[in-house]
Amino acid sequence: MTIKNPILPGFHPDPSICRVGETYYIATSTFEWYPGVEINASTDLQNWSVVARPLDRAQQLDMRGEPDSCGVWAPCLSYHDGLFWLIYTDVKRYDGNYKDTHNYLVTAPSIEGPWSDAIYLNSSGFDPSLFHDDDGRKWLVNMDWDHRGNSANPRSFFAGIILQEYDPEQGKLVGEVTRIFEGSEAGFTEAPHLLKHDGRYYLCTAEGGTGYGHCITYARADVLTGPYVLPDKPNVLTARDEPDAPLQRIGHGQLVQGEDDTWWHTFLCSRPLLGRPFSPLGRETGITKAHWNDGWLVLEDPQHTTRTDGFYEDSETYAFDGALPDAFQWLRSPDKDRLFSLTDRSDALRIFGRESVGSYYEQGLVARRQTGWRYSAETLVDYSPRDYQTMAGLIAYYNRHQFHYLYITVCPKGGRQLEIQSCNGDWPEGELTFPLEAPVDLPDGLIELGVDVDHSGLQFRWRSVGGDWCPTGPLLDASLLSDEAGRGDRANFTGAFVGMAAQDLNGSGLHADFLGFSYRNRKE
Known part of the structure; x- marks a missing residue:
C-alpha cells in the first residue's frame, strides 16, 4: 500500500497514534484553538475524518490569557482496559525561562465520549505520554524542563525524560520520579513514547528542536527504568540533511502495529513553499512504514510519497x-x-x-x-x-x-x-x-x-x-x-x-x- 503524505494536511502537529480493532486514531495538538485536541480516524491509513475534539469545557481546558502557540501541546492517545486514555499539556507561558506546563488525563469509553473531567498529573515539563505495561501498571513519561537553563544554549532547558507510576485507583501519580534518558547529541529531547517489543523497552523521542533540524530518536533498555542505550544511528528519521526534499522538519511521532503485523510510524513535517522556507500549512501529519532489524526499529524514507504539488482535494x-x-x-x-x-x-x-x-x-x-x-x-x-x-x-x-x-x-x-x-x-x-x-x-x-x-x-x-x-x-x-x-x-x-x-x-x-x-x- 502506497500512502500519500501528508495524511493530515494543514495544521496537524505532534501525531499520537493508536489502533482499536480495524480503526486507527490519531490525536494532534491544537495549541490555542478550541476545543482542544483533534482526533481523526481511518481504516486504511490514507483517508481520515475528524471524530472528536475531546477538551470542550472549562474544567478540562480554559486558555483565556494564554499567549500564541501555547495551550494544548503534544497529546498522547491510547486504548487499554476498555477505555481511551488521553494525556495532554496546557502550556500557560512560553517566553523566558519558565514554561508553566500543566499535564492532565481524561478518559472515555468511546472515542466520541463522554470524556471525563480532567485529572491533574504534574507540571514538571511538557509532552506527557502514558505507557500501559503488560503487568497492568501504568507509567507517565514527560520531558523535564529546567528553568535554570541559559538562552544562549537553548538545549540546556531540556533536562531529559522522567518516569513516574500512575495509579488509576487513586487517580494520581505515585512513587518516585526516575530520570531515564538524557537524550542523544541532537539535543532538545522531548515528546517521549514508551513501547515494549520482544521483551525490551523502547523509548521514542523527538529531538533537534521543532525547526529544520528536527528528528525522531530511538533508545532501548532491558528494564523499564533503564539504562536506555542508543544505536549507532539513533536519529532514525529526519530531513535535516536533505534541504531540497519536499518534506522538511520531520520529527515527533509514534509507532503503531497494524492488524497484519505491519508497523507504521507517524511523524510531523512541513512542506515549505517552493523555493522559500515558509510553511503556511504549518506542521502536518505524515506516516511511513517501519520494520524491526536486529532489535532496532528502521523507518522507511517517506519523501517519495509526498504531495509535491501542494494539492489536497478539499x-x-x-x-x-x-x-x-x-x-x-x-x-x-x-x-x-x-x-x-x-x-x-x-x-x-x-x-x-x-x-x-x-x-x-x-x-x-x-x-x-x-x-x-x-x-x-x-x-x-x-x-x-x-x-x-x-x-x-x-x-x-x-x-x-x-x-x-x-x-x-x-x-x-x-x-x-x-x-x-x-x-x-x-x-x-x-x-x-x-x-x-x-x-x-x-x-x-x-x-x-x-x-x-x-x-x-x-x-x-x-x-x-x-x-x-x-x-x-x-x-x-x-x-x-x-x-x-x-x-x-x-x-x-x-x-x-x-x-x-x-x-x-x-x-x-x-x-x-x-x-x-x-x-x-x-x-x-
Missing part, C-alpha cells in the same frame, strides 16, 4: 443550520456562547463582536485550516456596524501578530465601507498596517467577501449579491501566515486558518451574521 460549502461544522474552531475560550450563536438566527452563524484580533482572551473569530498552497474562500455577511470601533469580515489568520483581515466598518461620513488591516509578524508590538489606498464605499444590503491564495500571494475581493467580484487592495504576502515568519519556527507552532470575525471595541457585543462559508483548494 472543497466544501458550509451552511450554518444549527451546528458548527467539524472543520471550524475558535480561540482560547470555553465560553463559546459569548463568542457566537447558531440558534439566534436559524440560517446564520452569528458572531458577537468582542475584543481585538490581538486579544488573548475573547475573540469573535471562527475559522478553519488552510490545507493547500492554493485556495479560494467566500462568505456572505449581514452586518450593520455602528462606528469605526465595530467591524466584521473575512480573515486569513495565523496568530495575533500575523494576519490579513478584510472587514466592513463605518466611514467618517457614517456610511459602510470596506477596509483591510494586516499585521505582518511585528512582534512584540503588533503594529497594524492598512494596505488599501482608500476605503471602499459599500452599498446597502448583504456583502459577499472572498479571498484567493496562490502560494505566497493573497488577494481579497468583494461583491454585492448577484454582482461582479471586485479585487480589493494590493496583492498581500501570504507567506507571513507561516511558522517561519514573525518570531520564527522555534516559537510559532500552528498554521494558517481562514474564517470569519467580528469586533466591537466599545464592549457592547454588536453581532455580525454570516450566511454560509465556502472553501476550495485549487490545482491552478
Whole structure:
C-alpha cells in the first residue's frame, strides 16, 4: 500500500497514534484553538475524518490569557482496559525561562465520549505520554524542563525524560520520579513514547528542536527504568540533511502495529513553499512504514510519497443550520456562547463582536485550516456596524501578530465601507498596517467577501449579491501566515486558518451574521 503524505494536511502537529480493532486514531495538538485536541480516524491509513475534539469545557481546558502557540501541546492517545486514555499539556507561558506546563488525563469509553473531567498529573515539563505495561501498571513519561537553563544554549532547558507510576485507583501519580534518558547529541529531547517489543523497552523521542533540524530518536533498555542505550544511528528519521526534499522538519511521532503485523510510524513535517522556507500549512501529519532489524526499529524514507504539488482535494460549502461544522474552531475560550450563536438566527452563524484580533482572551473569530498552497474562500455577511470601533469580515489568520483581515466598518461620513488591516509578524508590538489606498464605499444590503491564495500571494475581493467580484487592495504576502515568519519556527507552532470575525471595541457585543462559508483548494 502506497500512502500519500501528508495524511493530515494543514495544521496537524505532534501525531499520537493508536489502533482499536480495524480503526486507527490519531490525536494532534491544537495549541490555542478550541476545543482542544483533534482526533481523526481511518481504516486504511490514507483517508481520515475528524471524530472528536475531546477538551470542550472549562474544567478540562480554559486558555483565556494564554499567549500564541501555547495551550494544548503534544497529546498522547491510547486504548487499554476498555477505555481511551488521553494525556495532554496546557502550556500557560512560553517566553523566558519558565514554561508553566500543566499535564492532565481524561478518559472515555468511546472515542466520541463522554470524556471525563480532567485529572491533574504534574507540571514538571511538557509532552506527557502514558505507557500501559503488560503487568497492568501504568507509567507517565514527560520531558523535564529546567528553568535554570541559559538562552544562549537553548538545549540546556531540556533536562531529559522522567518516569513516574500512575495509579488509576487513586487517580494520581505515585512513587518516585526516575530520570531515564538524557537524550542523544541532537539535543532538545522531548515528546517521549514508551513501547515494549520482544521483551525490551523502547523509548521514542523527538529531538533537534521543532525547526529544520528536527528528528525522531530511538533508545532501548532491558528494564523499564533503564539504562536506555542508543544505536549507532539513533536519529532514525529526519530531513535535516536533505534541504531540497519536499518534506522538511520531520520529527515527533509514534509507532503503531497494524492488524497484519505491519508497523507504521507517524511523524510531523512541513512542506515549505517552493523555493522559500515558509510553511503556511504549518506542521502536518505524515506516516511511513517501519520494520524491526536486529532489535532496532528502521523507518522507511517517506519523501517519495509526498504531495509535491501542494494539492489536497478539499472543497466544501458550509451552511450554518444549527451546528458548527467539524472543520471550524475558535480561540482560547470555553465560553463559546459569548463568542457566537447558531440558534439566534436559524440560517446564520452569528458572531458577537468582542475584543481585538490581538486579544488573548475573547475573540469573535471562527475559522478553519488552510490545507493547500492554493485556495479560494467566500462568505456572505449581514452586518450593520455602528462606528469605526465595530467591524466584521473575512480573515486569513495565523496568530495575533500575523494576519490579513478584510472587514466592513463605518466611514467618517457614517456610511459602510470596506477596509483591510494586516499585521505582518511585528512582534512584540503588533503594529497594524492598512494596505488599501482608500476605503471602499459599500452599498446597502448583504456583502459577499472572498479571498484567493496562490502560494505566497493573497488577494481579497468583494461583491454585492448577484454582482461582479471586485479585487480589493494590493496583492498581500501570504507567506507571513507561516511558522517561519514573525518570531520564527522555534516559537510559532500552528498554521494558517481562514474564517470569519467580528469586533466591537466599545464592549457592547454588536453581532455580525454570516450566511454560509465556502472553501476550495485549487490545482491552478
